[in-house]
Amino acid sequence: MNANEGEPSLTASVVGASGFTGGELLRLLAGHPDFEIAQATSRSKENKTIGHVHPNLRGLDLRFSSPEDLKSVDVLFAATPHGVSMDHIDAFQDAADTVVDLSADFRLDSEAQYDEWYDGHSRPELLADAEYALPELNRENLADADLIASGGCNATATILGLLPLFEHDVLSGDEQIVVDVKVGSSEGGAGGGEASSHPERSGVVRPYAPTGHRHEAEIEQFLGVDVSFTVHAVEMIRGASATIHAFPEEPVSKGDLWGAYRGSYEDEPFVRMVAGGGGVYRYPEPKAVAGSNYAEVGFELDPGNKRLVVFSAIDNMMKGSAGQAVHAANIALGLEETAGLEFAGMHPVGSP
Ligand SMILES: NC(=O)c1ccc[n+]([C@@H]2O[C@H](COP(=O)([O-])OP(=O)(O)OC[C@H]3O[C@@H](n4cnc5c(N)ncnc54)[C@H](OP(=O)(O)O)[C@@H]3O)[C@@H](O)[C@H]2O)c1
Incomplete structure (x- = not known):
């Protein structure tokens, strides 16, 4: 339809x-x-x-x-x-x-x-x-689904960053993976409470869930690997920005990484690859996706290629919730996947 x-x-x-x-x-x-x-x-x-x-x-x-x-x-x-x-x-x-x-x-x-x-x-x-909804991970499960659980915001940012590395065997799952996510205050909802009130939130880089964040359960369930997961509350209003450190057992090259990420995402309508090009915004940036259903994903390698750093940025209220939910409904109901979701974001924009 x-x-x-x-x-x-x-x-x-x-x-x-x-x-x-x-x-x-x-x-x-x-x-x-x-x-x-x-x-x-x-x-x-x-x-x-x-x-x-x-x-x-x-x-x-x-x-x-x-x-x-x-x-x-x-x-x-x-x-x-x-x-x-x-x-x-x-x-x-x-x-x-x-x-x-x-x-x-x-x-x-x-x-x-x-x-x-x-x-x-x-x-x-x-x-x-129930079908979990993160279309880049499992869109085939969403067609005709009647009970859909839209993926969590921090889990979405993390899974999108890591997925190509497992789909293309860059990581085996035995490596240590450390995830640090910085999140905006809108994650706490309209009744966010004291921690999200303007005077308390202003200027902070506050370790909010150093360990034990509930989204760890989602990440481990859907990627099938353990991650060490920490979340910081920062002054943004919108945005979840994941920085992921992984230590591949075998050395990898930039070419391997581009192959993996392009292989997973080149046909994805809502994933933009941003990995060290020119200009001010050389890596994924929550400001660049604010208000949009896009995720930005990118990576960098340490000299010696021992540590891999992956970046992933989304708008928690779009790709991390409402946009992802509409994307899933589009698939479930047989609509154009991108219908209603094509807004590209804004630039320049203040703290989103
Ligand atoms: N904010 C995010 O970035 C984000 C991202 C991913 C997922 N989520 C999830 O999405 C859900 C909504 O988050 P939010 O940030 O939009 O929360 P929110 O701003 O606090 O809004 C919650 C809404 O639910 C209504 N509500 C509360 N209790 C209810 C009840 N018993 N029956 C019916 N309505 C009730 C509230 O309005 P009334 O009290 O007037 O009815 C309000 O409209 C949460 O489960 C959250 O974990 C949020």
Whole structure:
């Protein structure tokens, strides 16, 4: 099905639409050729206009409604905090044949993982039905999927950086891999709390999760390797920027690396390779992808070729959540993969 000509032919709802990723979903869906927004829910902003919360969307003729009264639609996006989707999944699936969840509720494979990394799971029997969405990793699983778990932001940046190295046998999985991700304050959501308040966040490079970040579970599940994972909170608003150090057992050359990355990504619509070219932005840069669904990926080698450094930058609210969710829905529903997602970003731009 590709309904790009004429009026939108599919309906979509956003549950949790007053939040940060909910707002980004509304922005994307409003510009999407195939979707009409049928409902945007918020408990705290019920009956307020969308523009009351998301000033960039003042032109949308729509008001927030209650998540207790869901309309029947083709696809429902859940942009709610961890725990909400698992508890409301029956209502979501009654309302829509395709549910795309932006939270972590359906990303992991087993109840044991939720016991280890989260606070357990209320509907573990559904975990086997859910498809993880990171199209560069597993788009073939997304066609016709009806319960989709959009990949986590920091996990997405990390997996995109590492994937070609495993797909093309540059790394075996036995090497030590150290991942350091710098993240913007919007990762904490609209109710980000004290740590994300402007005076506290301003100017910081704060080790936020030195060890034990929950996205480590996703990375290890989908790449099948252990990673040493640390996250810093920095002053950006948007962005997740991963720096990955790996120590290949056999020396690799730049040519090997270009071969691996081109082999994995040259046909990917949303991955831009940026590896040491000219100009100011010689490596992946969150500013360059702000507001867009693009990921930038690049690499460099130590002299002697013993240490490989990989860089990966995304907008956490786009490639790391709302954009990835729409990309997955496009695939699941048989639409043009890039529909509604072609905005390239802006330059110059301030701290995004
Ligand atoms: N921010 C990011 O960069 C990012 C990236 C990847 C994934 N995610 C995930 O995406 C989800 C949303 O994140 P966010 O940053 O957009 O959060 P957010 O800004 O805090 O928004 C959460 C939304 O959920 C609604 N909500 C809260 N509890 C609810 C409930 N029990 N029932 C129905 N609606 C409820 C809230 O509005 P009302 O209280 O008014 O209903 C609000 O609209 C989270 O699971 C997050 O982990 C976020």
